[in-house]
Amino acid sequence: MPPKTQIRKDEWEKRLHDVDLSKQDLNQLVMDYLVIEGFKTSAEEFSKEAGLNAPVDLESIESRMTIREALQRGDVGEAITRVNDLNPEILDTNRGLYFQLQQQKLIEFIRQGRIAEALEFAQEELAPRGEENPEYLAELEKTMALLAFESSPSAPAAITDLLSPAQRMKTASAVNAAILESLSQGKEAKLVGLLKLLSWGESMLDERAHFPKVRLISLLPLFAHRVN
Amino acid sequence: MSNRPARSSSIPIPGNPRIPRIEDVLVLPPILAHSPNPRSRTAGFPRSHINNSPERAFPSSSPRTISTAPPRAISGSYSLVASRPTPGLPTNQSQPVFEPRIIRATPSPSRASDPACFPASTSPTASRTRRPSATRHASGAHSAVAATGVRPSALSAQIQSGAPPQPQAFPRPAYLDQSALRDLLITEPPVSATAPRHSEQPSRISITSPPHPAPHVLSGFLTSHPYIRQSSPSVDDYSDREDTTSPPPPSIAAPPVVPMTAFMSQPVFRLPTKWNEMDRHPSLQVSPDGRDLTFCGPPCAGDKEAAAARANYPVPPCCGIYYYEVEILQKGNKGHISIGYSAGDVRTTRLPGWERHSWGYHADDGWSFPGHKDGNPYGPTFDTGDIIGCGVDFSQHRAFYTKNGNFLGALTRMVFDNVGKGHEIYPAIGLRHTNEAIRVNFGHAPYKFAIEDHVLSQRNSVWGKIQATKIDWELLRGGSSRSSEVEENTGSTGATAGTASVVEDNETNAEDKSPMRELVLSYLAHHGYVKTVKAFQAQCEGRATAREDGMETDEAPFASSSSTMYASAQSSQTGRGFEEMNQDLDLIRRVEIVNAVTEGDIDTAITQTQIYFPDVFKHEEGLVLFKLKCRKFVELILEASEALKRVKAEEKQNQGQAQSQRGRRDTGKERYVATEVPGDALDGSGAMDVDDPSPEARTPVSEPATLSSASSSTTYPEVVADPDPTIPSNNNILITRTSSSSSSTSSTNTATVSASTIAKNALQSALTYGQILEADYKSDIRPEVKSHLKRTFGVVAFSDPLAAGGEVAEMAGQEARMRLATELNQAILESLGKPRYPALEMAYRQASACIVQLGLLSYGPAAFADMSKEFLDG
Structure with missing residues (x-):
């Protein structure tokens, strides 16, 4: 690799200054963040203060958050109802997601020790789907194995993980993404992507050039206003 | 021949x-x-x-x-x-x-x-x-x-x-x-x-x-x-293509514009446009349009001799993917035609691919040659009439070929390694025998191959890998990079390289949420979106509380990153320290000051800044104060101009109507008085949209302010009462301010004064202020001051500066207020030891500068990190 290029500070600052970026652009990025991350009241205030139109109906943020919370506390039935209230097409057109929700429901039955209900639910709702698709069947088998390994410390991680909070999160995240997609929104806030790109760009450039780093974090605490 | x-x-x-x-x-x-x-x-x-x-x-x-x-x-x-x-x-x-x-x-x-x-x-x-x-x-x-x-x-x-x-x-x-x-x-x-x-x-x-x-x-x-005659085929060739190729010809509505102004500090890269008459073997003829190559000399003897030509410019790696097509006009008897790339120092007496730093795909046997005589079977042979495409992907430093619009091999199949790594490469062609002829398309005409689709898919693939990077907060703290792993992942790997190992499950990575929120919060505070700040903080804290209550959420406690960097933010859970109270007040006052500027109330802005952020006016020898005063002068001129307009309007009306109008104008004068009541102002104040010129939104607010001041021409006698240019600038401010606050009482008197007197007084008042301004700063030799002063006084020459257009309107209009407000905001922030730009904005600017620099350093993947498309569109 050739020797690193040396970039002067003033040169770099001119580059920074020349970047074509408006406050409007940044406001949109912030709005996108507030919407995707589900900060409904913040998004409302921001919409007023910055004079921006929210990219989606802000009410949808609230129901999306409600759905996520329902899944995070294990109330799958509630989540399914609300998703269908929001937009029935989401589950109709996304069979894999629907299966994932049903599987989660089965997991919650098992977690609560409602074994009879779990069996009945598996036979009536999930087994027919397993016949449709081998992938579903494998997942179903894995889930049913929970019954066999109940409270056994020797259970394989792949199976006990189904009972972990991460599994709920995974399902909640998938539903969240599907809802966002149905609203033509990205599933990840653009700001997150921006910081990923910044991390990538700085590390790539770091290998090739000496240049002023941004020291982004050190800028932050100075701004940690607490306004009540 | x-x-x-x-x-x-x-x-x-x-x-x-x-x-x-x-x-x-x-x-x-x-x-x-x-x-x-x-x-x-x-x-x-x-x-x-x-x-x-x-x-x-x-x-x-x-x-x-x-x-x-x-x-x-x-x-x-x-x-x-x-x-x-x-x-x-x-x-x-x-x-x-x-x-x-x-x-x-x-x-x-x-x-x-x-x-x-x-x-x-x-x-x-x-x-x-x-x-x-x-x-x-x-x-x-x-x-x-x-x-x-x-x-x-x-x-x-x-x-x-x-x-x-x-x-x-x-x-x-x-x-x-x-x-x-x-x-x-x-x-x-x-x-x-x-x-x-x-x-x-x-x-x-x-x-x-x-x-x-x-x-x-x-x-x-x-x-x-x-060799004019060789250009003749091209004409028909072109029109023929228009029929047969699917993509529409690129629009040529206007000649290409060179964006020189936008990149004064950056080079531009010339794309190849034709064969280089100066960089070819003597046996090759180049057509006048520079697109055709014909072998016209005696046939090359031996196995090694050949005749090659290069394009006029090397391929800029920041293309990401570069592509050109070649039509075989005449294969000749043997078809010893090579299509590829070569570095500038490769001899033109060899076919591309035979020599080091050259790569070629040969017509006669369909083999590819990676820089030495030992080639490999690669693709089909090609013949007269075939169109061969030749691309190089700088994100992988590999090449690919197409024939008559079809990708050779699977879409991910690339050929050669290290193409163009470490040196510039040129599109290059080699011929060996009489009558062999080709015609190149560097973008002169639509391509046979759907190159745009191909680039798009490669771009998305590279972008996906970039986005698989984990946010490296250590790096963003200014620390060292842990990039080697990233390099492996996004650098030179093929399109199918797995990324699962580093794919971040954003939902489960709670640690990253906190600094992200700090970024957003600091941005909102920077621009004074006070209500949003409050709502956002409340929501973040609510989520953190939910987590503490044992609910399964993906929330980390707000601002509880392990980093001590956030220590200052954490104390809020228990109680607010004195420091924070002050920060709150700073924010509120800053918002008010900035809003005053955007509304044209310069007096308030100057006074409040003087009281609460006195360091601002000490910085750079009071440059900001100077600009504020210049703005004050412009505001006075605008008032005078408004008054004059009214005179003209009132000439058409009877005196009684005119007076009643004036009476109404005087309302709204009190709007800037109550600026020192933080509690109330917090609820009442909007954000400061300082650098967001939206005249529609602002004008209704600012115009009444201008009008009300205009009618309060009684300020004039007070100002001129003490026109001593030697008095410190502060006195000027105070005088002006006093007079404006008294204007509400005196306005009833002015209602009886004729409109023309008001206009006259307004103008006089403005000019007097201008004289003082001039006297105050005539000894300031800073070029910036001189030119700003000059442009400020230029406004006087226009009876209606806002309508004058050009530089004058630029000096006088709402956007100028916005610019000044932005400047003042940044100056106040700097005086408090805070950065001029919010961290969020720095993140974007820094990322963009990195990408451009990577491109300039010929790092191919940078070409596929398109920030404006990814982050700003839609």
Whole structure:
């Protein structure tokens, strides 16, 4: 690799200054963040203060958050109802997601020790789907194995993980993404992507050039206003 | 040497059989007589054809003829050269109407001609129809170009009337729009018809031509580019393509614009546009339009000898993917044609691929050669009429080929390694035997292969890998990079490389949420979106509480990153420290001050800044205060201008009505008085949209302020009462402020004063203020101060500065207030030890600068990190 290029500070600052970026652009990025991350009241205030139109109906943020919370506390039935209230097409057109929700429901039955209900639910709702698709069947088998390994410390991680909070999160995240997609929104806030790109760009450039780093974090605490 | 008849089978071009072969009549100049340095192309290089044509509907590959004959329309010049379809020579079947015209600057010693004069006898439309007779005139591209330079006006008029455009200049191919650095990539700018060109090539401006189409007129000419006739196929070739290729031709509505102003500090990269006349084997002829290569010398002897040519510019790696196509015009007997790339120092006596730093795909056996004589079986052989595409992907430093629009091999199949790594590479062609000929498409015409789709998919793949990077908060703290793993992941791996190992499950990575929120929060605070700040904090804390309550959420406690960096933010859970209270007040006051500026209430802004952020005015010797005062002066002038307008309006009305109007105007004066009540102001104050000029939104607010001040012309006597220029600036402020606060009481009196008196007083008041301002700063020799003062006073010269337009309106209008407000905001932040830009904005700017720098350092993947598309659109 050739020797690193040396970039002067003033040169770099001119580059920074020349970047074509408006406050409007940044406001949109912030709005996108507030919407995707589900900060409904913040998004409302921001919409007023910055004079921006929210990219989606802000009410949808609230129901999306409600759905996520329902899944995070294990109330799958509630989540399914609300998703269908929001937009029935989401589950109709996304069979894999629907299966994932049903599987989660089965997991919650098992977690609560409602074994009879779990069996009945598996036979009536999930087994027919397993016949449709081998992938579903494998997942179903894995889930049913929970019954066999109940409270056994020797259970394989792949199976006990189904009972972990991460599994709920995974399902909640998938539903969240599907809802966002149905609203033509990205599933990840653009700001997150921006910081990923910044991390990538700085590390790539770091290998090739000496240049002023941004020291982004050190800028932050100075701004940690607490306004009540 | 002549291979015309054979070539015509693949290039259906009408020709006139009666034309003698050019070789027979031409005096060939020394081919390499031009310049000792093959890379030293200058703008004056004669083969840079003019492209000020607004359209390409009827492309021609030949240089525009400027004849110096008696008046003729440019379409008339077609007739000089338009060929008639000749039996035995195929014509363009699909578009018989679009018969190509070969335009030649035609030296004819016997006649003087005038490029400015063309006969009006033929219309532009007529120029597209078949001519009964056609004569091919040979002339040099030099002549044409030079002549164009001589008479730009004549040409431009003609061009707009439908003349065929010059083929040489073309816009950046559409697939390159996928590059994040597209703005740095330019095709050769159109050669503007300028005098310098004339003076540069004086010896070549010897254009003469016959006044009428004459079938047999042929002239010898002395240029170094005698191979005009090879350009003739291109015309038909082009129109043929328009029928057969799916993508529409790139729009050529306007000549490519060189974005020089936007990149003064950055280089631009020239894209290859033609074969380099100066960088080729002597046996290869380059057509005048620079696209064709024909082998014209004695066949190469032995196994090693060959004749190669390179394009005029190397391929900029910040293209991401670069692609060009080559049509095999004539394969010849053996088909020893190599298509590929080579570095600038590779000998032109070898086929690309045989030598180190060159790569080629060979027609005769379909093998690929990666820089030495040992090739590998790669693709099919190719033959006359085939179109071979040749691309290089700088995100992988590998090449790919297409044949007649089909990718060779699977879409991810690449060939060669380390293509263009560490050195510049040029599109390169090698030929070995007589009659072998090719024609290149560097973007002159639509491509056969759907290159845009291919680039898009590669781009998405690379972008996906970039986005698999974990946010490296350590790095963003200014620490060291842990990038080696990232490099492996996003660097030179193929499109199918797995990324699962580093794919971040954003939902489960709670640690990253906290700094993200801090970023957003600091942004909101920076711009004073007070209510949003409050709502956001409340929501974040609510989520953190939910987590503490044991609910399964993905929330980390707000601002509880392990980093001590956030220590200051955490104390809020228990109680607010004195420090924070002050920060709150700072924010509120800052918002008020900035809002005052955007509303034109400079007095309030100055006073409040003086009281709460006195350091601001000490910085840079009070530059900001100076600018505020200048703005105050402009505001006064605007008031005077408003008052004058009212005078004119009231002249048409009766006095009573005018007075009642004035009375109404005086309302709203109290709006800036209550600025020191933080609690109330917090609820009442909006955000400061300082650098977001939205006049529609702002004007209704600001105008009343201006009006009310205008009518309070009683301030005038108080100001002039103490016009001592030596008093400190603070006194000025205070006087003005006092007077304005008293204006509400005195306004009832002014209501009885006539409008013209008000206007007079307003103007007087403004001028007096201006005199003091001038006196205060006349000894300040800083250039910035001087020029700003000058521009400020320039506003006086206009009775209605806002309507004046141009620089004056720019100084006076709402946007100027916004700029000043932004400046003041930043100055206040700096005085508090805070950065000028919010961290969020820095993140974007830094990322963008990194990407550009990576592109400049030839790092291919950077081309696929298109920030404006990913983050700003939609």
